[in-house]
Amino acid sequence: MKTEIIAVGTELLLGQIANTNARFLSEKLAEKGINVYWHTVVGDNPARLAETFSIALTRADLIIFSGGLGPTMDDLTKETVAEVLNLALEKDEAWTEELERIFARLERVMTDNNYKQALIPRGARLLINDHGTAPGIWLEHGGKIVVLLPGPPRELMPMFTAQVLPLLPEKDGVILSRVLKITGLGESAMEERIADLVANQTNPTIAPLAKDVEVHLRLTAKAATRGQAQKLLDATEAKLLTRLGETVFARDEESMAGAVAGLLFKRNQTIAVAESCTGGLLAHMLTNVSGSSAYFMQGQVVYSNRSKTELLGVQPELIEKHGAVSEEVARKMAENLRRRSSCDFALAITGVAGPTGGTAEKPVGLVFIAIAKAEGISCRKFNFIGNRETIKERAVMAALNMLRLYLLDING
Amino acid sequence: MKTEIIAVGTELLLGQIANTNARFLSEKLAEKGINVYWHTVVGDNPARLAETFSIALTRADLIIFSGGLGPTMDDLTKETVAEVLNLALEKDEAWTEELERIFARLERVMTDNNYKQALIPRGARLLINDHGTAPGIWLEHGGKIVVLLPGPPRELMPMFTAQVLPLLPEKDGVILSRVLKITGLGESAMEERIADLVANQTNPTIAPLAKDVEVHLRLTAKAATRGQAQKLLDATEAKLLTRLGETVFARDEESMAGAVAGLLFKRNQTIAVAESCTGGLLAHMLTNVSGSSAYFMQGQVVYSNRSKTELLGVQPELIEKHGAVSEEVARKMAENLRRRSSCDFALAITGVAGPTGGTAEKPVGLVFIAIAKAEGISCRKFNFIGNRETIKERAVMAALNMLRLYLLDING
Numbered sequence: 001m002k003t004e005i006i007a008v009g010t011e012l013l014l015g016q017i018a019n020t021n022a023r024f025l026s027e028k029l030a031e032k033g034i035n036v037y038w039h040t041v042v043g044d045n046p047a048r049l050a051e052t053f054s055i056a057l058t059r060a061d062l063i064i065f066s067g068g069l070g071p072t073m074d075d076l077t078k079e080t081v082a083e084v085l086n087l088a089l090e091k092d093e094a095w096t097e098e099l100e101r102i103f104a105r106l107e108r109v110m111t112d113n114n115y116k117q118a119l120i121p122r123g124a125r126l127l128i129n130d131h132g133t134a135p136g137i138w139l140e141h142g143g144k145i146v147v148l149l150p151g152p153p154r155e156l157m158p159m160f161t162a163q164v165l166p167l168l169p170e171k172d173g174v175i176l177s178r179v180l181k182i183t184g185l186g187e188s189a190m191e192e193r194i195a196d197l198v199a200n201q202t203n204p205t206i207a208p209l210a211k212d213v214e215v216h217l218r219l220t221a222k223a224a225t226r227g228q229a230q231k232l233l234d235a236t237e238a239k240l241l242t243r244l245g246e247t248v249f250a251r252d253e254e255s256m257a258g259a260v261a262g263l264l265f266k267r268n269q270t271i272a273v274a275e276s277c278t279g280g281l282l283a284h285m286l287t288n289v290s291g292s293s294a295y296f297m298q299g300q301v302v303y304s305n306r307s308k309t310e311l312l313g314v315q316p317e318l319i320e321k322h323g324a325v326s327e328e329v330a331r332k333m334a335e336n337l338r339r340r341s342s343c344d345f346a347l348a349i350t351g352v353a354g355p356t357g358g359t360a361e362k363p364v365g366l367v368f369i370a371i372a373k374a375e376g377i378s379c380r381k382f383n384f385i386g387n388r389e390t391i392k393e394r395a396v397m398a399a400l401n402m403l404r405l406y407l408l409d410i411n412g
Numbered sequence: 413m414k415t416e417i418i419a420v421g422t423e424l425l426l427g428q429i430a431n432t433n434a435r436f437l438s439e440k441l442a443e444k445g446i447n448v449y450w451h452t453v454v455g456d457n458p459a460r461l462a463e464t465f466s467i468a469l470t471r472a473d474l475i476i477f478s479g480g481l482g483p484t485m486d487d488l489t490k491e492t493v494a495e496v497l498n499l500a501l502e503k504d505e506a507w508t509e510e511l512e513r514i515f516a517r518l519e520r521v522m523t524d525n526n527y528k529q530a531l532i533p534r535g536a537r538l539l540i541n542d543h544g545t546a547p548g549i550w551l552e553h554g555g556k557i558v559v560l561l562p563g564p565p566r567e568l569m570p571m572f573t574a575q576v577l578p579l580l581p582e583k584d585g586v587i588l589s590r591v592l593k594i595t596g597l598g599e600s601a602m603e604e605r606i607a608d609l610v611a612n613q614t615n616p617t618i619a620p621l622a623k624d625v626e627v628h629l630r631l632t633a634k635a636a637t638r639g640q641a642q643k644l645l646d647a648t649e650a651k652l653l654t655r656l657g658e659t660v661f662a663r664d665e666e667s668m669a670g671a672v673a674g675l676l677f678k679r680n681q682t683i684a685v686a687e688s689c690t691g692g693l694l695a696h697m698l699t700n701v702s703g704s705s706a707y708f709m710q711g712q713v714v715y716s717n718r719s720k721t722e723l724l725g726v727q728p729e730l731i732e733k734h735g736a737v738s739e740e741v742a743r744k745m746a747e748n749l750r751r752r753s754s755c756d757f758a759l760a761i762t763g764v765a766g767p768t769g770g771t772a773e774k775p776v777g778l779v780f781i782a783i784a785k786a787e788g789i790s791c792r793k794f795n796f797i798g799n800r801e802t803i804k805e806r807a808v809m810a811a812l813n814m815l816r817l818y819l820l821d822i823n824g
Contacts, residue, residue: 022430024427188526281696299691306709311712341719390566
């Protein structure tokens, strides 16, 4: 069943809001195994709305509208749909009474505009709105299903879930997705390793998506049942893990910090962090994980050189000699922090987040990350690209990944 | 100039992400007075992509694509556009060299897929990507302008603002928006103060939008020129400020941390922070502001009781007697931190972020925030609602707002 979602509203075309209704509807339809092929947004303009609907009728089997059902003059979705399909609008007695009850309760006078909301195209089925005055509409016509939903998400979401989803045929089985999250491997290097799978696998399909600081592989499986779809996903995930190994750090909603937290928790070990250029983001990520007080003991945001000395005991001479952004200072920060905090691990980050402060020798994006552990200290040098926030994020990701690999006994 | 924005990506059709690029582009185009009439989303499918582009060519003068420019096999926007317009793809020597430089710097091997990113349609102009490897493309063909932008917002946004907007003609008058950001006042309390303005003003319109930790008021003005639109916005902003006063903390892209940073910078004063439940988020927000090393000296994430004692000298007896989440401990954290760091201000936060750790006496969301300054220490108690991340955000917002009001000499 090919589906098109048409959102109606000039506020979308002016960029005042994002089309979150289309996101919600698409997600729910995918779970039901229904393919969404197009999202379209069009303004409160009857001619363009009619044209958009006509194009949809040529290519889609299920057309879902959101918006344009309100009482005002620029709300024209219902009128336009009825006109294109050549259907008369008829008064729905039950909804008229419901509206009169609502207005009586609010002690407001009902205008002609409000009565307009009780009109529905001949042959259509009314969908009750528990959160507003605009009912939805379900219409089957010429082999197509046309659904009209109100624009406010608080009205659209429960109406769709409770009244529309149950009416839709469960045709093509179930579509289930799983995301594998990858770091430490560029999008194209990753693709080299798995190109044959991406090209040849059709169920599940494998779609790479480069995020700012990680790459996601989305597997999407179709099957008759949820269980069968899970099995297909499991089999493909196993194949991918053989190729990608430890570069896969998490699945679905899990974060890098969550993965590290899980490992520390399992080993009953603790961590302290010292941050210069990342300015608290590493501590923030680690403490976003619920229950983090079990393993996260303390963080030091040593932004000034003075704080590096006073809080972490990094000798001014060392900073003088090598610079605050140097392997020597990163190592000393980690070493001293581990000793002072008595934690199992200390992670230390020093670098240049930019946009100012870079030099030819130490450019924006240069970051040293050290990890102190019982076996000693290791340190890596990175050259990140991006703006200030991206460099902070990339550095935190790299630091957490260094610890993750160490905890997995892969290197470090 | 009729505009269509086409986003390419199956992840949008599966509802995995919302089309925020279209929102951003529409907003920027509206500011320039360019009418966006359609948003379309289509998947990584060459036939449907070609069909969508062909429809756009019949109705729009300016067509902007986002997404599908990556190095992988399912990135097909450039290839499809070239095919529909019957243009050859040619290697751009300068971008090839740039890619080789980027890969050398990252110490990664460049694959054939990466070289594909340096191909551009004959006659097109390359748009430089400062944040990734996929260049954008500007193409004029048969009286139409076709622009191809990379999908990741961090790449698309600066490319569009710096390189595409200046090339676009300024035509149909200007629509300009301004956002006033408000904190410390609920949405309905705010509405009480300004209901008559919201109801009666049509240019600019005033639209309230409740965010998680702040409320936004969006003013949208239409005028013949940018200057006239600015004047309309200024006049309405002045009216609103009379009603809302110091609850308005920032405008447009400015953040609360940015507002506080500006005040500290102007007064040439410094700050240190101590965080328990917010876990580094306060330091992270303050250090997101470029140039923050001028005023931000250090942060302490004192998650464990031991770290509160060892790093900030909070006596174990005080914690024992009042609990780590108490006014007494918050005050002591701020007091000791200010003395030890020699900063002008010390902000300290202690609370229960949840979801676990709450008790009847000290429930999830209870937070104490203290600020130490030359005149002494003040402390406020808050009861925030929300999940762990929201409580962290609300606490940081409240802490920064306390400091902002003090710096504005309003209270504290």
